[in-house]
Amino acid sequence: MSEPVQDPQVEAKARRGRNIALALGLVLFVVLVFVVTVVRLGASVAVRPL
Amino acid sequence: MAMSPALSRASSPARWQDYVQLLKPRVMSLVIFTAITGLVCARGPVNPVLGAIAILCIAVGAGASASFNMWYDADIDAKMRRTRARPVPSGKVQGADALALGVVLSLFSVMLLGMTTNWLAAGLLAFTIFFYAVVYTMWLKRSTPQNIVIGGLAGALPPVIGWAAATGAAPLNAWLLCAIIFMWTPPHFWALSLYTSEDYEKAGVPMMPVTAGAASTRKQILIYSLLFIPICIVPAFTGLGGLTYLAVAAAGGLVFLVLAWRVFKSRAGERIGERNDDGLYDVKASSKDARNLFAFSILYLTLLFATLLAEHLLDLPAVGAFQ
Numbered sequence A: 001m002s003e004p005v006q007d008p009q010v011e012a013k014a015r016r017g018r019n020i021a022l023a024l025g026l027v028l029f030v031v032l033v034f035v036v037t038v039v040r041l042g043a044s045v046a047v048r049p050l
Numbered sequence B: 001m002a003m004s005p006a007l008s009r010a011s012s013p014a015r016w017q018d019y020v021q022l023l024k025p026r027v028m029s030l031v032i033f034t035a036i037t038g039l040v041c042a043r044g045p046v047n048p049v050l051g052a053i054a055i056l057c058i059a060v061g062a063g064a065s066a067s068f069n070m071w072y073d074a075d076i077d078a079k080m081r082r083t084r085a086r087p088v089p090s091g092k093v094q095g096a097d098a099l100a101l102g103v104v105l106s107l108f109s110v111m112l113l114g115m116t117t118n119w120l121a122a123g124l125l126a127f128t129i130f131f132y133a134v135v136y137t138m139w140l141k142r143s144t145p146q147n148i149v150i151g152g153l154a155g156a157l158p159p160v161i162g163w164a165a166a167t168g169a170a171p172l173n174a175w176l177l178c179a180i181i182f183m184w185t186p187p188h189f190w191a192l193s194l195y196t197s198e199d200y201e202k203a204g205v206p207m208m209p210v211t212a213g214a215a216s217t218r219k220q221i222l223i224y225s226l227l228f229i230p231i232c233i234v235p236a237f238t239g240l241g242g243l244t245y246l247a248v249a250a251a252g253g254l255v256f257l258v259l260a261w262r263v264f265k266s267r268a269g270e271r272i273g274e275r276n277d278d279g280l281y282d283v284k285a286s287s288k289d290a291r292n293l294f295a296f297s298i299l300y301l302t303l304l305f306a307t308l309l310a311e312h313l314l315d316l317p318a319v320g321a322f323q
Helices: A008-046 B016-022 B025-041 B048-072 B095-116 B119-143 B147-156 B158-167 B172-194 B197-203 B214-237 B243-265 B285-313
Strands: none
Touching (some): A008 B095, B025 B048, B025 B172, B147 B172, B172 B197, B172 B214, B172 B285, B214 B285, B243 B285
8 A cells, every 4th residue: 555645735734734723722821821820829919928 | 452554644634623623522512511510500619710711621631531532442433434534543643643632631631720720620630531541442442331331430520520620629419410421321322322333343342232232222221211310300409400400300301211211112223124324323214213312312411401500600599498
Protein backbone atom coordinates (compact mmCIF):
# COMPACT_ATOMS: atom_id res chain seq x y z
CA MET A 1 0.00 0.00 0.00
CA SER A 2 1.53 3.31 -1.06
CA GLU A 3 1.45 6.57 0.90
CA PRO A 4 -1.40 8.81 -0.29
CA VAL A 5 -0.21 11.89 -2.19
CA GLN A 6 -1.27 15.12 -0.48
CA ASP A 7 -1.73 18.56 -1.97
CA PRO A 8 0.90 20.88 -0.36
CA GLN A 9 -1.60 23.75 -0.29
CA VAL A 10 -4.21 21.65 1.50
CA GLU A 11 -1.54 20.43 3.90
CA ALA A 12 -0.35 24.00 4.61
CA LYS A 13 -3.91 25.23 5.15
CA ALA A 14 -4.65 22.39 7.57
CA ARG A 15 -1.39 23.03 9.45
CA ARG A 16 -2.16 26.74 9.70
CA GLY A 17 -5.62 25.96 11.11
CA ARG A 18 -4.11 23.60 13.69
CA ASN A 19 -1.50 26.18 14.71
CA ILE A 20 -4.11 28.92 15.15
CA ALA A 21 -6.34 26.59 17.20
CA LEU A 22 -3.37 25.62 19.41
CA ALA A 23 -2.41 29.27 19.91
CA LEU A 24 -5.98 30.21 20.82
CA GLY A 25 -6.14 27.30 23.25
CA LEU A 26 -2.95 28.41 25.00
CA VAL A 27 -4.09 32.04 25.14
CA LEU A 28 -7.43 30.91 26.59
CA PHE A 29 -5.61 28.91 29.28
CA VAL A 30 -3.47 31.93 30.24
CA VAL A 31 -6.55 34.18 30.36
CA LEU A 32 -8.42 31.63 32.51
CA VAL A 33 -5.56 31.37 35.01
CA PHE A 34 -5.41 35.19 35.16
CA VAL A 35 -9.17 35.49 35.70
CA VAL A 36 -9.17 32.76 38.38
CA THR A 37 -6.32 34.51 40.17
CA VAL A 38 -8.05 37.90 40.11
CA VAL A 39 -11.44 36.53 41.20
CA ARG A 40 -10.01 34.36 43.98
CA LEU A 41 -7.76 37.07 45.35
CA GLY A 42 -10.45 39.67 44.74
CA ALA A 43 -11.28 41.62 47.87
CA SER A 44 -8.37 40.13 49.77
CA VAL A 45 -6.00 42.29 47.75
CA ALA A 46 -7.81 45.46 48.84
CA VAL A 47 -7.79 44.58 52.54
CA ARG A 48 -4.20 43.32 52.75
CA PRO A 49 -1.87 45.07 55.28
CA LEU A 50 0.29 47.67 53.56
CA MET B 1 -4.35 -2.20 21.67
CA ALA B 2 -3.61 -3.68 18.28
CA MET B 3 -3.40 -0.95 15.69
CA SER B 4 -2.88 -1.87 12.06
CA PRO B 5 -0.33 0.06 10.01
CA ALA B 6 -3.19 1.45 7.95
CA LEU B 7 -4.58 3.15 11.02
CA SER B 8 -1.39 5.01 11.80
CA ARG B 9 -1.02 6.40 8.30
CA ALA B 10 -2.70 9.73 7.63
CA SER B 11 -4.98 9.66 4.57
CA SER B 12 -5.55 13.44 4.62
CA PRO B 13 -4.05 16.30 6.65
CA ALA B 14 -5.63 16.65 10.07
CA ARG B 15 -7.73 19.78 10.51
CA TRP B 16 -8.39 21.35 13.90
CA GLN B 17 -11.99 20.16 13.61
CA ASP B 18 -10.72 16.56 13.62
CA TYR B 19 -9.14 17.18 17.03
CA VAL B 20 -12.45 18.60 18.26
CA GLN B 21 -14.12 15.37 17.12
CA LEU B 22 -11.68 13.43 19.34
CA LEU B 23 -13.37 15.08 22.33
CA LYS B 24 -16.81 13.62 21.43
CA PRO B 25 -18.64 16.98 21.53
CA ARG B 26 -22.10 15.38 21.71
CA VAL B 27 -21.21 13.38 24.82
CA MET B 28 -19.53 16.51 26.17
CA SER B 29 -22.77 18.47 25.84
CA LEU B 30 -24.55 15.94 28.10
CA VAL B 31 -21.69 16.16 30.60
CA ILE B 32 -21.94 19.96 30.63
CA PHE B 33 -25.70 19.82 31.14
CA THR B 34 -25.58 17.36 34.06
CA ALA B 35 -22.61 19.12 35.68
CA ILE B 36 -24.44 22.47 35.52
CA THR B 37 -27.45 20.79 37.14
CA GLY B 38 -25.25 19.49 39.98
CA LEU B 39 -23.62 22.89 40.43
CA VAL B 40 -26.93 24.79 40.49
CA CYS B 41 -28.77 22.27 42.71
CA ALA B 42 -25.95 22.48 45.28
CA ARG B 43 -26.96 26.10 45.98
CA GLY B 44 -23.38 26.78 46.99
CA PRO B 45 -21.83 30.24 47.32
CA VAL B 46 -19.96 29.89 44.04
CA ASN B 47 -18.79 32.91 42.05
CA PRO B 48 -20.52 32.79 38.61
CA VAL B 49 -17.23 33.26 36.77
CA LEU B 50 -15.54 30.49 38.73
CA GLY B 51 -18.64 28.32 38.26
CA ALA B 52 -18.43 28.78 34.48
CA ILE B 53 -14.71 27.94 34.49
CA ALA B 54 -15.44 24.86 36.62
CA ILE B 55 -17.98 23.64 34.07
CA LEU B 56 -15.45 24.28 31.29
CA CYS B 57 -12.88 22.20 33.18
CA ILE B 58 -15.36 19.32 33.65
CA ALA B 59 -16.21 19.47 29.92
CA VAL B 60 -12.54 19.46 28.90
CA GLY B 61 -11.88 16.59 31.30
CA ALA B 62 -14.68 14.62 29.62
CA GLY B 63 -13.12 15.47 26.26
CA ALA B 64 -9.74 14.22 27.49
CA SER B 65 -11.17 10.85 28.48
CA ALA B 66 -12.91 10.65 25.09
CA SER B 67 -9.58 11.29 23.39
CA PHE B 68 -7.98 8.44 25.38
CA ASN B 69 -10.89 6.24 24.28
CA MET B 70 -10.42 7.20 20.62
CA TRP B 71 -6.72 6.37 20.85
CA TYR B 72 -7.12 2.99 22.53
CA ASP B 73 -10.20 1.80 20.64
CA ALA B 74 -9.05 2.76 17.13
CA ASP B 75 -8.77 -0.91 16.13
CA ILE B 76 -12.35 -1.81 17.09
CA ASP B 77 -13.74 1.56 15.98
CA ALA B 78 -12.47 0.77 12.48
CA LYS B 79 -14.67 -2.35 12.37
CA MET B 80 -17.97 -0.69 13.33
CA ARG B 81 -20.21 1.42 11.09
CA ARG B 82 -21.06 3.79 13.94
CA THR B 83 -17.42 4.59 14.68
CA ARG B 84 -15.34 3.90 11.59
CA ALA B 85 -15.46 7.55 10.44
CA ARG B 86 -13.86 8.74 13.70
CA PRO B 87 -10.60 10.70 13.27
CA VAL B 88 -8.16 7.93 14.27
CA PRO B 89 -9.61 4.91 12.43
CA SER B 90 -10.25 7.05 9.34
CA GLY B 91 -6.56 8.03 9.35
CA LYS B 92 -7.13 11.77 9.78
CA VAL B 93 -5.39 11.91 13.17
CA GLN B 94 -2.49 9.78 14.40
CA GLY B 95 -3.23 7.59 17.43
CA ALA B 96 -0.24 9.09 19.29
CA ASP B 97 -1.70 12.57 18.77
CA ALA B 98 -5.02 11.50 20.29
CA LEU B 99 -3.13 10.06 23.28
CA ALA B 100 -1.09 13.27 23.69
CA LEU B 101 -4.23 15.40 23.50
CA GLY B 102 -5.84 13.25 26.21
CA VAL B 103 -2.83 13.58 28.53
CA VAL B 104 -2.48 17.36 28.06
CA LEU B 105 -6.19 18.12 28.47
CA SER B 106 -6.43 15.84 31.55
CA LEU B 107 -3.60 17.70 33.28
CA PHE B 108 -4.89 21.14 32.34
CA SER B 109 -8.51 20.45 33.31
CA VAL B 110 -7.76 18.80 36.67
CA MET B 111 -5.17 21.39 37.74
CA LEU B 112 -7.31 24.34 36.68
CA LEU B 113 -10.42 22.91 38.41
CA GLY B 114 -8.39 22.45 41.61
CA MET B 115 -7.12 26.03 41.44
CA THR B 116 -10.57 27.40 40.56
CA THR B 117 -12.75 25.57 43.08
CA ASN B 118 -11.40 22.88 45.40
CA TRP B 119 -9.37 19.68 45.28
CA LEU B 120 -12.33 17.41 46.04
CA ALA B 121 -13.88 18.43 42.71
CA ALA B 122 -10.50 18.13 40.98
CA GLY B 123 -9.92 14.70 42.53
CA LEU B 124 -13.35 13.50 41.39
CA LEU B 125 -12.61 14.76 37.86
CA ALA B 126 -9.24 12.95 37.84
CA PHE B 127 -10.96 9.77 39.06
CA THR B 128 -13.64 10.09 36.35
CA ILE B 129 -11.01 10.42 33.60
CA PHE B 130 -9.07 7.47 35.00
CA PHE B 131 -12.22 5.35 35.35
CA TYR B 132 -13.37 6.00 31.78
CA ALA B 133 -9.96 5.71 30.12
CA VAL B 134 -8.45 2.83 32.07
CA VAL B 135 -11.18 0.89 33.91
CA TYR B 136 -13.85 1.12 31.18
CA THR B 137 -11.94 1.53 27.91
CA MET B 138 -8.85 -0.58 28.55
CA TRP B 139 -10.31 -3.22 30.82
CA LEU B 140 -14.09 -3.67 31.01
CA LYS B 141 -15.14 -2.87 27.45
CA ARG B 142 -13.35 -5.84 25.90
CA SER B 143 -13.67 -8.29 28.77
CA THR B 144 -17.22 -8.37 30.15
CA PRO B 145 -20.84 -7.79 29.06
CA GLN B 146 -21.18 -5.76 32.27
CA ASN B 147 -18.87 -3.16 30.64
CA ILE B 148 -21.44 -0.40 30.31
CA VAL B 149 -23.05 -1.18 33.68
CA ILE B 150 -19.87 -0.59 35.68
CA GLY B 151 -18.33 1.83 33.19
CA GLY B 152 -21.49 3.93 33.39
CA LEU B 153 -20.12 5.38 36.63
CA ALA B 154 -17.79 7.61 34.60
CA GLY B 155 -20.73 9.20 32.79
CA ALA B 156 -22.69 9.49 36.04
CA LEU B 157 -20.12 11.46 38.03
CA PRO B 158 -20.25 14.95 36.39
CA PRO B 159 -23.20 16.20 38.54
CA VAL B 160 -21.27 15.14 41.66
CA ILE B 161 -18.21 17.04 40.40
CA GLY B 162 -20.40 20.10 39.74
CA TRP B 163 -21.89 19.83 43.23
CA ALA B 164 -18.44 19.44 44.81
CA ALA B 165 -17.15 22.41 42.80
CA ALA B 166 -19.91 24.60 44.27
CA THR B 167 -19.77 23.46 47.89
CA GLY B 168 -16.60 21.45 48.48
CA ALA B 169 -18.75 18.49 49.53
CA ALA B 170 -20.61 15.59 47.91
CA PRO B 171 -23.78 14.88 49.97
CA LEU B 172 -26.48 12.28 49.42
CA ASN B 173 -28.46 14.39 46.93
CA ALA B 174 -25.37 14.72 44.70
CA TRP B 175 -24.95 10.95 44.67
CA LEU B 176 -28.66 10.62 43.92
CA LEU B 177 -28.09 12.51 40.65
CA CYS B 178 -25.18 10.15 40.00
CA ALA B 179 -27.40 7.12 40.73
CA ILE B 180 -30.04 8.32 38.25
CA ILE B 181 -27.53 8.46 35.36
CA PHE B 182 -25.85 5.24 36.52
CA MET B 183 -29.11 3.27 36.46
CA TRP B 184 -30.21 4.94 33.22
CA THR B 185 -27.12 3.76 31.35
CA PRO B 186 -27.85 0.00 31.00
CA PRO B 187 -31.36 0.25 29.48
CA HIS B 188 -30.18 3.14 27.29
CA PHE B 189 -27.12 1.40 25.84
CA TRP B 190 -28.59 -2.09 25.69
CA ALA B 191 -31.56 -0.72 23.71
CA LEU B 192 -29.03 0.72 21.24
CA SER B 193 -26.94 -2.43 21.17
CA LEU B 194 -29.99 -4.55 20.35
CA TYR B 195 -30.01 -3.07 16.87
CA THR B 196 -26.26 -2.61 16.47
CA SER B 197 -25.15 -5.97 17.92
CA GLU B 198 -23.79 -7.18 14.57
CA ASP B 199 -21.33 -4.28 14.66
CA TYR B 200 -20.21 -5.13 18.19
CA GLU B 201 -19.93 -8.82 17.30
CA LYS B 202 -17.77 -7.99 14.27
CA ALA B 203 -15.50 -5.88 16.47
CA GLY B 204 -15.33 -8.54 19.20
CA VAL B 205 -16.87 -6.30 21.87
CA PRO B 206 -18.79 -8.48 24.39
CA MET B 207 -21.94 -6.37 24.57
CA MET B 208 -24.86 -8.07 26.29
CA PRO B 209 -26.78 -9.05 23.10
CA VAL B 210 -23.60 -10.62 21.69
CA THR B 211 -22.75 -12.74 24.73
CA ALA B 212 -26.11 -13.39 26.42
CA GLY B 213 -28.43 -13.07 23.43
CA ALA B 214 -31.24 -10.70 22.55
CA ALA B 215 -33.89 -12.32 24.80
CA SER B 216 -31.71 -12.07 27.92
CA THR B 217 -30.82 -8.45 27.05
CA ARG B 218 -34.49 -7.52 26.66
CA LYS B 219 -35.24 -9.08 30.07
CA GLN B 220 -32.36 -7.19 31.70
CA ILE B 221 -33.52 -3.93 30.11
CA LEU B 222 -36.89 -4.44 31.80
CA ILE B 223 -35.31 -5.31 35.18
CA TYR B 224 -33.00 -2.28 35.10
CA SER B 225 -35.92 -0.07 34.06
CA LEU B 226 -37.94 -1.29 37.06
CA LEU B 227 -35.01 -0.36 39.32
CA PHE B 228 -34.32 2.93 37.51
CA ILE B 229 -37.73 4.60 37.72
CA PRO B 230 -38.09 4.51 41.56
CA ILE B 231 -34.62 6.08 41.87
CA CYS B 232 -35.80 8.90 39.58
CA ILE B 233 -38.67 9.61 41.95
CA VAL B 234 -36.58 9.61 45.16
CA PRO B 235 -35.20 13.20 44.70
CA ALA B 236 -38.75 14.50 45.19
CA PHE B 237 -38.55 13.21 48.79
CA THR B 238 -35.02 14.22 49.74
CA GLY B 239 -35.45 17.97 49.37
CA LEU B 240 -33.91 18.00 45.89
CA GLY B 241 -36.94 17.98 43.55
CA GLY B 242 -40.27 19.81 43.70
CA LEU B 243 -43.80 18.97 42.61
CA THR B 244 -43.02 19.60 38.95
CA TYR B 245 -40.08 17.21 39.17
CA LEU B 246 -42.27 14.59 40.83
CA ALA B 247 -44.85 14.89 38.04
CA VAL B 248 -42.22 14.69 35.27
CA ALA B 249 -40.39 11.78 36.91
CA ALA B 250 -43.61 9.82 37.50
CA ALA B 251 -45.27 10.45 34.12
CA GLY B 252 -42.06 10.00 32.13
CA GLY B 253 -41.20 6.95 34.21
CA LEU B 254 -44.51 5.38 33.31
CA VAL B 255 -43.84 5.92 29.59
CA PHE B 256 -40.31 4.53 30.08
CA LEU B 257 -41.70 1.37 31.67
CA VAL B 258 -44.28 0.91 28.92
CA LEU B 259 -41.53 1.19 26.28
CA ALA B 260 -39.27 -1.19 28.22
CA TRP B 261 -42.16 -3.67 28.45
CA ARG B 262 -42.69 -3.40 24.68
CA VAL B 263 -39.00 -4.12 24.12
CA PHE B 264 -39.29 -7.13 26.45
CA LYS B 265 -42.24 -8.49 24.47
CA SER B 266 -40.68 -7.71 21.08
CA ARG B 267 -38.16 -9.66 19.03
CA ALA B 268 -35.69 -6.78 19.00
CA GLY B 269 -32.14 -7.90 18.36
CA GLU B 270 -33.09 -11.26 16.87
CA ARG B 271 -31.93 -12.24 13.43
CA ILE B 272 -35.03 -13.11 11.53
CA GLY B 273 -33.81 -12.83 7.97
CA GLU B 274 -34.21 -9.08 7.55
CA ARG B 275 -31.22 -7.10 6.41
CA ASN B 276 -30.86 -3.37 6.11
CA ASP B 277 -27.39 -2.04 5.41
CA ASP B 278 -28.50 1.33 4.06
CA GLY B 279 -27.70 3.26 7.17
CA LEU B 280 -26.94 2.90 10.84
CA TYR B 281 -30.29 4.20 12.01
CA ASP B 282 -32.36 2.38 9.39
CA VAL B 283 -33.55 -0.10 11.93
CA LYS B 284 -35.03 -3.52 11.27
CA ALA B 285 -38.79 -3.54 11.81
CA SER B 286 -38.40 -5.96 14.73
CA SER B 287 -36.08 -3.53 16.50
CA LYS B 288 -38.32 -0.45 16.32
CA ASP B 289 -39.32 -0.88 19.97
CA ALA B 290 -35.66 -0.87 21.01
CA ARG B 291 -35.05 2.30 19.02
CA ASN B 292 -38.09 3.94 20.59
CA LEU B 293 -36.80 3.16 24.10
CA PHE B 294 -33.32 4.40 23.16
CA ALA B 295 -34.72 7.71 21.87
CA PHE B 296 -37.10 8.19 24.82
CA SER B 297 -34.37 7.39 27.35
CA ILE B 298 -32.42 10.43 26.12
CA LEU B 299 -35.52 12.64 26.31
CA TYR B 300 -36.43 11.36 29.79
CA LEU B 301 -33.00 11.99 31.30
CA THR B 302 -32.90 15.44 29.73
CA LEU B 303 -36.35 16.27 31.13
CA LEU B 304 -35.43 15.09 34.64
CA PHE B 305 -32.31 17.23 34.82
CA ALA B 306 -33.90 20.20 33.04
CA THR B 307 -36.78 20.17 35.54
CA LEU B 308 -34.42 20.07 38.51
CA LEU B 309 -32.40 22.88 36.96
CA ALA B 310 -35.50 25.01 36.33
CA GLU B 311 -36.88 24.43 39.82
CA HIS B 312 -33.62 25.52 41.44
CA LEU B 313 -33.13 28.52 39.14
CA LEU B 314 -36.71 29.65 39.81
CA ASP B 315 -36.25 28.86 43.50
CA LEU B 316 -39.34 26.64 43.63
CA PRO B 317 -39.78 24.70 46.89
CA ALA B 318 -38.85 21.03 47.05
CA VAL B 319 -41.56 18.54 47.96
CA GLY B 320 -39.57 17.69 51.09
CA ALA B 321 -39.83 21.36 52.17
CA PHE B 322 -43.60 20.95 52.70
CA GLN B 323 -43.12 18.25 55.29
